Amino acid sequence: MRVFITGANRGLGLELTRQYLERGDQVFAASRQPADAGDLQRLRRQYPERLTLLPLDVTSAESITAAAQAVQAATDGLDVLINNAGVYPHAGSGDAHQRLGQLTHEDAMETMQVNAIGPLLVAQALLPLLRNGSKGRILSISSGQGSLTWKATGDPYHYSASKAAMNMYMRSLAAEIGIYGLISVIVDPGWMRTDMGGDHATQDPADSARGIIRLAEQLHAEENGSFVTWQNQPVPW
Incomplete structure (x- = not known):
């Protein structure tokens, strides 16, 4: 399996990178400053043959193009x-x-640039490689905060809106890429104990990562465009 992960330097991204490597997969781990990502550097020393670290700023067109070319x-x-x-x-x-x-x-x-627009443009840049892969899958990490049905608070305005926007971008993408045999799904990873989620969160990133990897393996064409939890339960739009 050849896997590309953005935001791989900490939290869920780091845990996904670690678990894919432990399974024996080839991982392209992207982050803004890989040279400063101590945990990623340690993983690269452990798995030098299968882990490639890439600089990527998802708000920069030039950075996205450079990362895609490096993978190619x-x-x-x-x-x-x-x-x-x-x-x-x-x-x-x-x-x-x-x-x-x-x-x-x-x-x-x-x-909005990082959470919504960036994922769409990264997917667009990597689409030729995904079409050459084996049953290419795009999993975009969203949040229950991006659900219009579940939204019952004001705060956080920007985060919630950006995740809802990403959901629509990835649903739109799904409508176009299905003809190539590709699948795009949106995933709520749960409230995780990470720098973003905080110490009071209930979810261990390792459990979320394990579920997301399992989900990626089991996706079927009819699930293209769906919004699900890390345990593959439907999330209301």
Whole structure:
């Protein structure tokens, strides 16, 4: 299996990278500053033959193109793309930046670019490689916060809106790529104990990663475009 993971330097992305490597798969792990990602560097020393570290800023067209070219130079196809990179401005700081009265244009634009637009453009750039892969799958990490049905609070405005926007982008993508035998699904990984989720979260990233890897293996064509949890339960739009 050849897997491309964004935001691979910590949290869920790091755990997905570790578990895919432990299974014997080839992993392209992308992050903004791989040279500073100590855990990824340790994994590369452990799995030098199968782990490739790539710099990737999903808000930069040039960076996305360069990452796609680097993968193309190393392999003729990809089997799985996991769009995991995401931001939650001021997460854990106690600041009210995503509450009414404190909303800023800068926070809104950063969140939308990283969480919604970035995953779409990464998928677009890697599409030729996914078409050359074996039953190419795109799993984009969303959140229950992106569900219009479940949304019952104001805060967080930007994060929730960005995940809902990503859901629509990936649903749109699914409608187009199904003819190639490719599958795009949106995944709620649960409330995880990560830098973004905080210490009070209930979910272990290792469990979420394990479920997401299992989900990627078991996807069928009729599930293309679906929004599910890491345990493959439907999430309302």
